[in-house]
Amino acid sequence: xxxxxxxxxxxxxxxxxxxxxxxxxxxxxxxxxxxxxxxxxxxxxxxxxxxxxxxxxxxxxxxxxxxxxxxxxxxxxxxxxxxxxxxxxxxxxxxxxxxxxxxxxxxxxxxxxxxxxxxxxxxxxxxxxxxxxxxxxxxxxxxxxxxxxxxxxxxxxxxxxxxxxxxxxxxxxxxxxxxxxxxxxxxxxxxxxxxxxxxxxxxxxxxxxxxxxxxxxxxxxxxxxxxxxxxxxxxxxxxxxxxxxxxxxxxxxxxxxxxxxxxxxxxxxxxxxxxxxxxxxxxxxxxxxxxxxxxxxxxxxxxxxxxxxxxxxxxxxxxxxxxxxxxxxxxxxxxxxxxxxxxxxxxxxxxxxxxxxxxxxxxxxxxxxxxxxxxxxxxxxxxxxxxxxxxxxxxx
Amino acid sequence: xxxxxxxxxxxxxxxxxxxxxxxxxxxxxxxxxxxxxxxxxxxxxxxxxxxxxxxxxxxxxxxxxxxxxxxxxxxxxxxxxxxxxxxxxxxxxxxxxxxxxxxxxxxxxxxxxxxxxxxxxxxxxxxxxxxxxxxxxxxxxxxxxxxxxxxxxxxxxxxxxxxxxxxxxxxxxxxxxxxxxxxxxxxxxxxxxxxxxxxxxxxxxxxxxxxxxxxxxxxxxxxxxxxxxxxxxxxxxxxxxxxxxxxxxxxxxxxxxxxxxxxxxxxxxxxxxxxxxxxxxxxxxxxxxxxxxxxxxxxxxxxxxxxxxxxxxxxxxxxxxxxxxxxxxxxxxxxxxxxxxxxxxxxxxxxxxxxxxxxxxxxxxxxxxxxxxxxxxxxxxxxxxxxxxxxxxxxxxxxxxxxxxxxxxxxxxxxxxxxxxxxxxxxxxxxxxxxxxxxxxxxxxxxxxxxxxxxxxxxxxxxxxxxxxxxxxxxxxxxxxxxx
Numbered sequence: 001x002x003x004x005x006x007x008x009x010x011x012x013x014x015x016x017x018x019x020x021x022x023x024x025x026x027x028x029x030x031x032x033x034x035x036x037x038x039x040x041x042x043x044x045x046x047x048x049x050x051x052x053x054x055x056x057x058x059x060x061x062x063x064x065x066x067x068x069x070x071x072x073x074x075x076x077x078x079x080x081x082x083x084x085x086x087x088x089x090x091x092x093x094x095x096x097x098x099x100x101x102x103x104x105x106x107x108x109x110x111x112x113x114x115x116x117x118x119x120x121x122x123x124x125x126x127x128x129x130x131x132x133x134x135x136x137x138x139x140x141x142x143x144x145x146x147x148x149x150x151x152x153x154x155x156x157x158x159x160x161x162x163x164x165x166x167x168x169x170x171x172x173x174x175x176x177x178x179x180x181x182x183x184x185x186x187x188x189x190x191x192x193x194x195x196x197x198x199x200x201x202x203x204x205x206x207x208x209x210x211x212x213x214x215x216x217x218x219x220x221x222x223x224x225x226x227x228x229x230x231x232x233x234x235x236x237x238x239x240x241x242x243x244x245x246x247x248x249x250x251x252x253x254x255x256x257x258x259x260x261x262x263x264x265x266x267x268x269x270x271x272x273x274x275x276x277x278x279x280x281x282x283x284x285x286x287x288x289x290x291x292x293x294x295x296x297x298x299x300x301x302x303x304x305x306x307x308x309x310x311x312x313x314x315x316x317x318x319x320x321x322x323x324x325x326x327x328x329x330x331x332x333x334x335x336x337x338x339x340x341x342x343x344x345x346x347x348x349x350x351x352x353x354x355x356x357x358x359x360x361x362x363x364x365x366x367x368x369x370x371x372x373x374x375x376x377x378x379x380x381x382x383x384x385x386x387x388x389x390x391x392x393x394x395x396x
Numbered sequence: 397x398x399x400x401x402x403x404x405x406x407x408x409x410x411x412x413x414x415x416x417x418x419x420x421x422x423x424x425x426x427x428x429x430x431x432x433x434x435x436x437x438x439x440x441x442x443x444x445x446x447x448x449x450x451x452x453x454x455x456x457x458x459x460x461x462x463x464x465x466x467x468x469x470x471x472x473x474x475x476x477x478x479x480x481x482x483x484x485x486x487x488x489x490x491x492x493x494x495x496x497x498x499x500x501x502x503x504x505x506x507x508x509x510x511x512x513x514x515x516x517x518x519x520x521x522x523x524x525x526x527x528x529x530x531x532x533x534x535x536x537x538x539x540x541x542x543x544x545x546x547x548x549x550x551x552x553x554x555x556x557x558x559x560x561x562x563x564x565x566x567x568x569x570x571x572x573x574x575x576x577x578x579x580x581x582x583x584x585x586x587x588x589x590x591x592x593x594x595x596x597x598x599x600x601x602x603x604x605x606x607x608x609x610x611x612x613x614x615x616x617x618x619x620x621x622x623x624x625x626x627x628x629x630x631x632x633x634x635x636x637x638x639x640x641x642x643x644x645x646x647x648x649x650x651x652x653x654x655x656x657x658x659x660x661x662x663x664x665x666x667x668x669x670x671x672x673x674x675x676x677x678x679x680x681x682x683x684x685x686x687x688x689x690x691x692x693x694x695x696x697x698x699x700x701x702x703x704x705x706x707x708x709x710x711x712x713x714x715x716x717x718x719x720x721x722x723x724x725x726x727x728x729x730x731x732x733x734x735x736x737x738x739x740x741x742x743x744x745x746x747x748x749x750x751x752x753x754x755x756x757x758x759x760x761x762x763x764x765x766x767x768x769x770x771x772x773x774x775x776x777x778x779x780x781x782x783x784x785x786x787x788x789x790x791x792x793x794x795x796x797x798x799x800x801x802x803x804x805x806x807x808x809x810x811x812x813x814x815x816x817x818x819x820x821x822x823x824x825x826x827x828x829x830x831x832x833x834x835x836x837x838x839x840x841x842x843x844x845x846x847x848x849x850x851x852x853x854x855x856x857x858x859x860x861x862x863x864x865x866x867x868x869x870x871x872x873x874x875x876x877x878x879x880x
Contacts, residue, residue: 129749131746131750135818145804250829252826254828
């Protein structure tokens with residue numbers, strides 16, 4: 001396989017992100033305009049100066065017109081992309097490759113989702129007409145099978161596992177409480193988390209991502225042009241994507257304790273970026289904590305902890321805001337909220353703030369490390385897509 | 397010699413204790429239990445399960461026709477027998493017909509099969525309903541039955557020879573129901589009783605005369621029909637020996653209408669098979685069914701009954717039930733609407749997509765890669781191991797047994813009867829499938845539990861039933877059936 005990457009060839013020079021939450025007073029158009037305006041201002045340019053647009057939304061609109069109409073773009077190429085919960089990341093990946101190819105000088109990736117107009121709690125998907133034999137389980141139920149499998153494999157009893165998962169949830173709520181854009185901005189104790197009713201398997205409401213409306217965007221240019229727009233660009237070091245074959249669902253060898261698609265995406269991204277020891281090289285990681293067991297397993301899939309040890313690292317505070325490798329310092333999907341099409345770009349937004357030292361002081365990570373990771377997944381254990389990126393403030 | 401080649405009954409897992417009705421309403425109810433089809437069962441799925449058991453007891457049998465009788469069909473206009481046909485993976489050359497509507501159609505289908513040629517699979521099933529506190533609600537029952545009729549040697553070994561029948565037909569109004577209604581109505585009981593008594597005696601005498609037997613030469617007598625008083629009254633007028641009358645399962649299963657003659661016949665044959673060494677063969681069984689007339693069938697067991705091995709006897713199934721609350725029963729029968737989970741309801745199944753995947757959806761047929769041996773559920777064109785393309789054999793998995801690898805309980809997802817219990821199942825001999833479980837209580841499942849597949853109705857949208865397979869716990873695994 002040849003995955004050459006575009007290390008140091010493209011830079012992010014402007015970003016924006018709306019607050020995430022139940023925006024009863026905002027439609028998809030409002031969210032798009034808000035995120036786009038902030039991003040244009042951040043890069044110091046106008047919509048006409050952007051040569052091409054990639055728009056990510058899972059279910060809030062069809063075609064590039066969903067973006068072109070609210071922004072009133074004139075004769076611009078706008079591509080709508082969708083890749084489950086990695087939709088926003090996929091928009092950025094496409095925009096970055098378009099600039100790297102030389103086809104365009106300036107491109108924007110914007111992800112947006114209007115979830116809360118559906119009238120139901122949680123995320124719901126519209127499937128194409130089918131034969132009625134597919135699973136109809138909620139994502140929470142599918143991911144709930146990870147915790148007992150992981151516990152059984154590594155000898156962690158139910159009580160310990162509950163404590164580990166509550167630690168993750170509590171950590172992300174702690175971080176989200178320091179983020180004015182987050183959906184949930186209150187610290188939550190482990191006791192409260194453990195006392196919440198179970199929704200699916202052993203997972204309660206505090207184990208699940210917030211369901212929110214929101215939008216986020218980035219403008220990318222060739223690396224050599226970056227300083228025309230900002231003194232502190234973020235260089236793209238690696239972008240990887242894996243769409244799983246779905247065979248994990250029917251392969252008796254799959255044991256629900258890891259996500260092979262995420263492992264593969266991480267290996268590719270690290271190779272592109274020249275990362276050899278992520279735990280010691282990364283300043284932070286923004287990972288797809290759709291459910292608490294997901295974040296636990298990802299610590300191993302992304303190479304932050306040895307197999308079977310992530311739970312101990314979680315309890316030791318390795319991934320806390322002041323830990324060795326802060327994970328989801330913005331609160332993650334858990335407390336920032338998860339507008340599907342926006343989440344991937346929201347993660348870049350936190351890297352943008354943190355690496356440029358522009359995060360609010362109460363959550364600014366003090367480190368001399370210059371690299372950050374973002375990770376998305378979409379789908380279920382056994383059948384998922386995965387995206388991993390590495391960005392950094394330094395060339396070379 | 398023509399007669400019965402195989403037979404089986406299917407009694408659904410749930411039981412309603414009749415006293416529950418009285419405890420709830422202060423009226424109605426009665427003694428004993430009735431069998432209750434689960435929320436994901438209908439007459440087509442009950443029929444499938446009965447037919448699967450009958451064919452499993454006689455694995456080499458290839459029916460020439462499939463006839464399906466019910467008074468509570470899942471569809472009108474559309475043939476329900478084709479659903480049974482597809483679930484049994486029968487070839488297209490096997491015709492499938494419905495005998496619809498009337499309670500007499502089950503016995504009618506059996507009589508027609510006996511006077512026909514070739515192997516005929518007669519499937520009957522019913523879900524009996526009634527308004528809350530009614531006698532019908534309490535005394536009715538849900539069940540399926542499958543009787544394979546054929547010629548000895550040609551269609552397999554006949555385990556019970558058909559000696560002959562006697563019938564009596566009359567037009568009178570005892571019990572009726574307008575299409576679409578849950579509730580049956582009945583004329584004054586005494587009128588029906590009088591008519592059935594006369595018609596039953598007439599048919600009985602005609603049958604005995606046809607075969608040259610006397611009443612006291614019959615070893616086992618089955619009397620069934622929805623008119624309980626008439627059934628009871630008729631016994632005294634048949635001249636049968638003491639002890640010849642069989643239990644009609646009214647106290648455990650309830651009267652399962654169209655299915656009941658087949659269910660009781662299967663149970664009688666199973667019992668005879670179990671005691672053939674002591675009692676011997678050549679025993680005469682009479683089946684009397686009272687519905688808009690009377691039908692009497694006379695059979696004589698053969699030596700071949702000694703090697704008949706039921707896959708799961710009616711008696712075993714009757715013993716293997718678990719309670720359902722009266723509230724759940726009412727909601728399953730659409731007698732009371734419960735607040736559903738606040739999630740989108742399922743969309744209707746695509747007819748063309750369902751047709752394309754008929755062998756998967758209805759037959760649970762996967763595929764096995766010829767090179768790697770990897771099993772694909774659903775069947776695939778490209779192998780997940782090695783990538784071989786279009787090089788797989790179909791692999792029927794409906795009769796495979798499996799083990800729960802891991803499971804979860806989903807309290808949020810839409811279901812006609814939440815919560816959904818869902819498991820990852822590894823099958824004996826290979827293959828994995830994540831699948832919904834049924835006939836299981838929340839909190840009772842454990843990793844390592846044994847399961848088997850069962851044909852169910854997942855939901856209904858736009859009047860289209862979504863049939864597919866679920867897994868259910870194996871509670872009585874026969875010796876030699878388990879894994880190592």
